[in-house]
Amino acid sequence: MNYTTQMDAAKKGIITHEMKVVSEKENIDVEIIRGLIAEGKIVIPANKNHKNISAEGVGQGLRTKINVNLGISKDCQNFDLELEKVRTAIEMKAEAIMDLSNYGKTEGLRKKIIDISPAMIGTVPIYDALGFYDKELKDITVDEFFDVVEKHGKDGVDFITIHAGINKETIETLKRNKRLTNIVSRGGSLLFAWMELNKKENPFYEYFDRLLDICAKYDMTISLGDACRPGSLNDATDASQIKELITLGELTKRAWEKNVQIIIEGPGHMPLNEIKANMLLQKKLCYGAPFYVLGPLVTDVAPGYDHITSAIGGAIAATYGADFLCYVTPAEHLRLPNLEDMKEGIVATRIAAHAADIAKGIPNAIDWDNEMSAARADLDWEGMIGLSIDPEKAKRYREESKPHDAETCTMCGKMCSMRTMKKILNGEDLNIIRD
Known part of the structure; x- marks a missing residue:
């Protein structure tokens, strides 16, 4: 039988190679995996053109996955450093890497990242549009936006962040309900500006079916971006955030009708006591689709330590339903992360993900901890270092x-x-x- 996407195959009862890989990694029966993909509760982001991918599942009942952001900016254009980050992130067992390059002609870098990475690769096509066309935001046409999405699909990108939920209604809600930090999503703010400057609807909302057709062609998963995610504790769980989330739920059902896999993006900055309710709200409004969160950061006052504020929130979020954690580095809010910043961010996020997996009873998650405890009881220092989430640092501390x-x-x-x-x-x- 033929199929277009992992979801299409799952609905037809087909077990794909990628489903088998995920089943083995997760130690979960492949029929359970297939069934949850058919329902949209698990996704396997695996573009048909990403030939060396080692498939990972994201969603209900699976290990919490982590994503690493990297990419160049106008002020930091070192392609070699970003490729070194890619290799290091893979060595440190990150399941996903997002190329968030936002300046100049970055197609070559993106293709190299895809070529060398067995991890799933994500992008935000609107970042690439300005450099690709060398045009001001206002002058980019609807067709040009979609042509960039098509290009990323051809290149082998596994999942793309598209801020389709910030439509005219959401913007009116935002304007009526003043925020402390307005729109902090970079892609969301660009679309907001394009809409305001051109007096038009968000093209990714207005022509959502066109987006779905492109994604179905390459089996490219859509990560529905939360343009109105809170960028401060003050703005958490407000009218704009919830209004957009309702729209994302509606778009999710439309995507599933065309067998396109969907991830929902979430906050952001959020007080500890609001995280559990937000996880429940997302799962209800978006019908159990996998949830991808940035943090959430549980305080706004720790620049230089935001990998910690993020890991605290991430552990709680994943315990109560988040499936995918986007790492945050110590450089958040301050600069483009360097290699060491990236390493610290990965370790902090892996700790959060693993802690949550134990809390939600992911099969065999606690076995790693039991092995460490046994090594400690036996005073097996070599064993302890080998079992560490960051063996390099553990060994250095011991030897110092x-x-x-x-x-x-x-x-x-x-x-x-x-x-x-x-x-x-x-x-x-x-x-x-x-x-």
């Missing part, structure tokens, strides 16, 4: 402060509780003072 007694560390020395319990339970002599 070496203990007098090799089986301990410089925190407790021979007063180490693990050492004490191991010796006493094994019937050994306990020498704390003497050598």
Whole structure:
């Protein structure tokens, strides 16, 4: 039987190669995977032209996945550094990479990223439009917007962020309900500006079926962008955010009718106590479609440490329903991240994702922690380092402060509780003072 997309295959009862890969990675029966893809509750972003992809599933009952943002800007145009980031992100087990390059001719960089990456690749086509056509935003035509989307599909992009939910109604809601930080989504603000400057409807909303046809052709997943995501705690869960979310739910059902896979993007900045309710609201309004969140950042006052504020929110969000976490680095709000910023962001987000997987009972998630605990009880330092989420840092810390007694560390020395319990339970002599 022929099929156009993973969702089309799933509805027809076809088990694809990608479904089998995800089934093996997740240790979940492939028929369960297929059934949830048919319902739209799991997606496998895998463009037909991304030949070396190692498929990953995102959605209900699966491990929480993480995304790494990178790409050049006008002020930082080092293609080689961004490719080094790609390679490092893959080594650090990121499941997705988004090329958010927003200056100049970046087609070559995008193609190289796709060529070398087994991770799924995402983009925001509107960023590319300005550099691709070398035109001011106001002068870009509807056809040109869609031609860029088509180009990204041909190149092998697996998922694209499209801010289709910011329509004229959403903008009127935004104008009536003043915000502290207005629209903080870069793609959302560009579309808002285009609409205002041209006095026209959002082309991705008005011609949504045209977008669906392009995505179906390449099996390119749409990540429905939240243009009105809150950019401050003050703006969280407000009328603009919810108005857009309702529209995204309506667009989701339209996409499923054409067998196009959908991810919903979410906040943003949000107080801790509002996160659980937002996860429930999204799942209800968008019919269980996978939820992709940036953070959420749980305080606005920690520039330089926003990987931490994001990981706190991300762990809570994923516990209560988010399926996909976009990493945030210490450089958020301050500069384009460098390689070390990226590493810190990946580690923080992986910690959040894993903590949430344990909380929501993902099969075998806690096994990793149990292995670490066993190594600690046995004072197996090599084992502990090997099991660490960041073995390089764990090894460096261990070697920077070496203990007098090799089986301990410089925190407790021979007063180490693990050492004490191991010796006493094994019937050994306990020498704390003497050598």
